[in-house]
Amino acid sequence: MSTVASSQSNVVDPRTARKVTLAGCVGIFAELYDNGIFGFMAGTLAAVFFPDSANAVMLVFVGYAISFFFRPLGGIICGHLGDRIGRQRMLVFVIMLISVATAAIGLLPTYAAIGIAAPILLILLRVLQGFSVGGEAAGAMTFLAEHAPPGKRGLYTSYAQIASFLSLLTGTLIAAAMTSGLGADRMQSFGWRIPFLLAIPLGITGLYIRRRISDTPNFTRLQEEGGLARNPLKEAFSSPRHRRAMLLALFIPLMNGSGYYVLFTYMPTFMSKELHFGKVEGLLVTAVSLVAISVAIPFMGALSDKVGRKKVIAGAAIAMALAGVPCYLLIGTGNVALAILGASIMAVIFAGHTGVIHILLVELFPTRVRYSAYGLGYNISSAVFGGTAPLLMTFLIGQTGDVHIPAYYAVLTALGTLIAVSRVRDRAHEPLRDA
Template identity: 80%
Template sequence: MSTVAAQPVPNTVDGRTARRITLAGCVGIFAELYDNGIFGFMAGTLATVFFPGSHDAVQLVFLGYAVSFFFRPLGAVICGHLGDRIGRQRMLVFVILLISAATAAIGVLPSYAAIGVAAPALLILLRVAQGFSVGGEASGAMSFLAEHAPEGRRGQYTSYAQIASFLSLLTGTLIAAAMTSGLGADRMEAWGWRIPFLLAVPLGLTGLYIRRRISDTPNFTRLREENGLSRNPLKEAFSSAEHRRAMLLALFIPLMNGSGYYVLFTYMPTFMSTELDFSKVQGLLVTASSLVAICLAIPYMGRLSDRIGRKRVIAGSAITMAVVGIPCYLLIGTGNLALAVLGACVMAVVFAGHTGVIHILLVELFPTRLRYSAYGLGYNVSSALFGGTAPLLMTWLIARTGNVNMPAFYAVLTALGTLAAVSVVKDRAHLPLRDA
């Protein structure tokens, strides 16, 4: 292996190019995660359309939501291997094309009333395709942005991608709220539910157009020119004690995503309308308020991590969440809309210290030659085990115990798990990305 490939090389991308690449990456991430998130926001309506008459309809929808997460690691392995072998840019084009097609296909699915059990079966199959795509998205997009970012500003630049992901959730929330309020339950169940899914077409085409026009990262290009690419990135990762340890950290540090991204935001509208005394629109508005709060907080957390390190910011977020998680959920459980907004927004700002920094911390754990594969596998196994299953777990626990505070307990538990994992990380915030 050449000296150039073996040693950390500071990124020489100029700020203007980095900003253009970041904007392009964020647009793609927005389209990709809107497609993924709208399924959770429409869970109540999908339950009626695809599982009519079932007492466990919402749980069945979230079962389909959870099943797709177990295909994320497969997407991470396949897309990661190809991304480390032929380039990040090509795989990012592929994953946005796949998820957009799958989401739009959901929008034209016949209902249970039209074709019987084939309808929910096809729904889950398309959700699996979404999961496969997202498995190749997160690690690929974050690696792509980090490898383009100027030195000393990787936390700031990659945090913009997280803003895009939450803006996509906010857009989905507002669309779902506006349509539910404007059309009413009957028209939403008859045909209105299709519209948010069909919006994947223009969003996907926009993201596809932009991603096709961007170049691959300097780190990957340099490795390719020096013949430093790995022939089998995952095999190489598993053969190294350092990389095995890093993949374990990538598995456990994201624990807070389960109570944050997948409960506080994705599951919250359904939780508030089915378990608490809120209407569907009120639940969506509370979620929208918390999404605005986290979008405002994330860039500050990213910049803070560039100054004081990723480890300190994530640990601070975890400690704070363990303290405020239960009180904030008690505010939501009062049934008062203003107090619910306050509780959700406080949790969102706290969670920003995790979600705005987690990806760049994981990117920095791995060298370029196997980053996409190893980071993607660890992170997506974590998402499958602790993220996508979270809404299903919450509905099951609440049904079994009758205790609507289960999401609060889950928030505290996952925060403590993240704190324990991040405490053993070597912080590389102030070092160049390694190529090998």
């Protein structure tokens, strides 16, 4: 079997590529809204499910972190099936799963009603969310990359990242509007359920769209040729080249820990609990920074198509290592305008990582094992360095009293990403491989 797919057989007409990309982004929006709303509602969930604990917020983030250790399992199972029976079928499955789990959280009895069973059920449903996202991350990016026109893979896959951050923005605005409009008492009484129940219409929309799109030309051609791997993950582990690529997929996403999971998901809680901003002020800062990153992402994706993935990610890592501490000092001034400036600068810098990281990882692997191998490496990274980040920040700040811990974490993860990406062969200007 040829190690490089024919450039002619991989061509997708631009109209089809745009249609598939739009469909994929709508599904990603629904999926990641469901996943992200848990973090935005952490303060309220703490009061509802852990009312008698002095460490209620930390316990919510324990549940948040636990769910991430089920992401690799989701990546393994969904990746194996995605490489065996198709990407489209698995994307339909994962959006069904997370929509049901998220809506079920909105229907849970509170601690006051059923005691300790309430937080146990909350964490179990959060685990299902984590499993689903484990199958979503690699699957959606693989799907979009394999449909993208030649020379535009970075741009087209970056649209999915815009969808993911717009979903966070939507969650932020909903949480801010409800917290401001209902007040703490009514939020804890019934208001906290509404953001989770919105998963029902979002899930139905995403499911409808994903069922109407076809599988990728790469997968379909390989299937017709009888070239699918019988055991994709076993095949990946048997190859020194694939093992090295999976190791890189573990460490290149390090900046996600300080970016996606601290700067955006944890930031409202951090600003409210540690910096004594109002809850709505913290959500406002996050909302503006989400707008900034959403605007910057497609420019970074397009830039990576021209100059390569390595240069863009390495540049973002260097910039974050230099700007991380000064930006957090701006946030820590207590001034909303300066906090917005600091968070927005970090957001634009982080766009150079998050807007490019997924297409770089897609290009590390051939079609035969792409979903499985990419999913395993990336989801282990998310579990170890991402999902634990809010819990780690809460714990370390509590132990040291130093509110600059997130700044140090930003610098360390940026340096880790810089070292890892320096070891990658840039395939931005090569066709996707089949084997």
